[in-house]
Amino acid sequence: MREHNQLNGWSSDENDWNEKLYPVWKRGDMRWKNSWKGGRVQAVLTSDSPALVGSNITFAVNLVFPRCQKEDANGNIVYEKNCRNEAGLSADPYVYNWTAWSEDSDGENGTGQSHHNIFPDGKPFPHHPGWRRWNFVYVFHTLGQYFQKLGRCSVRVSVNTANVTLGPQLMEVTVYRRHGRAYVPIAQVKDVYVVTDQIPVFVTMSQKNDRNSSDETFLNYSTYLSSDPLTTPLLTLTI
Known part of the structure; x- marks a missing residue:
């Protein structure tokens, strides 16, 4: 592995990965076609690059769902009312009713400390207020390191660039959704960001x-x- 300075809060990509809970699919794998009901989910990755070395650079990921689908206040994915897609109007209001699944799944101990409420490297989910409504796991990867984040249909991650090599770098993000007691990859996206020690001036x-x-x-x-x-x-x- 190429040597890189440690990013604060990030981990080495040589750590173990639970592929049983978080399968790894390569691009072109036929399973991508069935990873989401009603079509494919797109992930849009943006940043405020270029960043001056030593400053923070912020990355934002927004999920774009298939036509007529949206995330509701409880974090479930529902069909928009009176929206007609290729399959017509759906009798079931839910694309994914994670609220019902979560209540059944965690009701066995009431704590949410079950073996599936963990990240790919085995770290437990942070139990912030409302965490049960966060049904997507985002794995950011750059410079031989990764950062895991539980979230909804959009997340933001800031990185301090003090230990980042000057020049263009690549950020990659893989997004997973809940699937029973495991997780399914639904989108991958990557983008180039730039760290510089020069301030561009335009007159x-x-x-x-x-x-x-x-x-x-x-x-x-x-x-x-x-x-x-x-x-x-x-x-x-x-x-």
């Missing part, structure tokens, strides 16, 4: 009372207007 210049600004012609002994968003918003020069 725009124009001439006061210029009748034709598109000709890019500047006259001597006239006032110039310069805009630099990192310093003063407007500078006046006379050349």
Whole structure:
């Protein structure tokens, strides 16, 4: 494995992975087609890259469900009312009723400390308020390290770049959904982010009372207007 500096809160990708609970599918595996009722889920990954080294960079993942599907207030996936897809109107309001499943599954001990409420590396889910409504597991991977997060249809993760090598880097995310007492991969996405030690500066210049600004012609002994968003918003020069 290529050596990288440790990211705060992240773990080495050489750790054990529970493939029985969290199967690993390669791209092109036929099982992807049946990983979600009614079609495929898309994951959209964005970030506020480029980031100045030492600052935080934030990654956001948003899930896009098939037509007529949405997440309700309880974290279940339901069909939108009066929305007609290729299969027509559904008599069952639920695509996935995880609330009912969770009550039946965890009712045996009342604590939620069952063997399936864990991440791929075996760490238990954090029991924050409302955690039972979080039915997706997001695994972020970059620089030979991973970060696990339980969430709903959108999550955000911030990384401090103090230990990140300058230049372009790759962030990959795999998303799992609840499936009985196991989890099913539903989407994978990756994107390039950049860490830099240089601050890009863009300056725009124009001439006061210029009748034709598109000709890019500047006259001597006239006032110039310069805009630099990192310093003063407007500078006046006379050349």
